[in-house]
Amino acid sequence: MNFVRLFLFGFAALTVIYVMISLYSRSVRKERLENEWDAAPQSDAPGARDAFIATGMAAYRGSLRRRLILLVYVVPVVLVTVITYLTNAT
Amino acid sequence: MRRIIWWLRAVLVLLLITFFSYVLPQHDIARVTRVSEIRTDFSAFNRIFYAQADSGNVDGTTRDIRLIESQRMRSYLFGLIRAGSEQVMVYRNEDTGWIWPPYFKFDSGNLQAEAGDLVSTSAAPRWVAVRHYGWRIPFLTIYPNATAIWPVAGPDVRIIPWFNIMFFLFLAVAWGFLRAVWRQFRQRTVDPALTRVDQTWDGIEAGVTTQKGRIGRWLDTWRSKRR
Secondary structure: OHHHHHHHHHHHHHHHHHHHHHHHHHHHHHHHHHHHHHHOOOOOOOOHHHHHHHHHHHHHHOOHHHHHOOHHHHHHHHHHHHHHHHHHOO | OHHHHHHHHHHHHHHHHHHHHHHOOEEEEEEEEEEEEEEEEOOOOOHHHOOOOOOOOOOOOEEEEEEEEEEEEEEEOOOOEEEEEEEEEEEEOOOOOOOOOOOOOOOHHHHHHHHHHOOOOOOOOOOEEEEEEOOOEOOOOEOOEEEEEEEOOOOOOOOOOHHHHHHHHHHHHHHHHHHHHHHHHHHHHHHHHHHHHHHHHHHHHHHHHHOOOHHHHHHHHHOOOOO
């Protein structure tokens, strides 16, 4: 009944937040890679900068930080469970 | 213009304060005098200040509302300032359900039983703490919704609102994070796009002024040099 409404609305809202945080995290990582290269270029070859950034972003795709963003789905569920228990069992 | 924006911000802040003062939990020190139930019909004005029927029941236009009548220790400014005297306060005791406000309270029947067990008289008072949200406005006949009740040592006990403190800290962090996200978006996506648009426009403008046809050049011979 209303639990389904909460689940659907919560899932939609959390997905929006997840996408926002994902894009932000990617953008920050890309900026850091670019600044790292610009501070100390490792080679003068024409495509080297793009290759460096592409390698860095591929490493980011498999990293722990990116998977931690999924906590956006986990934490509210835990919170709701804890609040429900504390409100109703005391 | 700046004054208008200032006023808009002030109104927004006031609205937020009003909203949070309704939804966030507050604590009262009180002694329960009676528990009761009354039949209530809602009007358009006060319907929003009540919850829905108890979880699992059918929601009608009229229902029985559980009330907890008490004598509350008078206080102001969300409990910070204490007056030391007593004041009548009546709470309702309704399920909030899954949706709003997010208290997920389903045990109003049990809470009523606990409150009934804590009933006392002014001669032999048993002081309790009542956690509640909402407003008491007799003019609209609305009551705050009691969510928890537990015995305390005396009428002078001070309860620290841990949840509210954590909540506002979290809001501050979330606001800072949103600002960082917006700044990043502006720096990395919006500004370069605007710069590209600017450069394209400059190119177009330059092209318009340099590429002229024969008639344009003939007209220029009639114009003064101060172009």
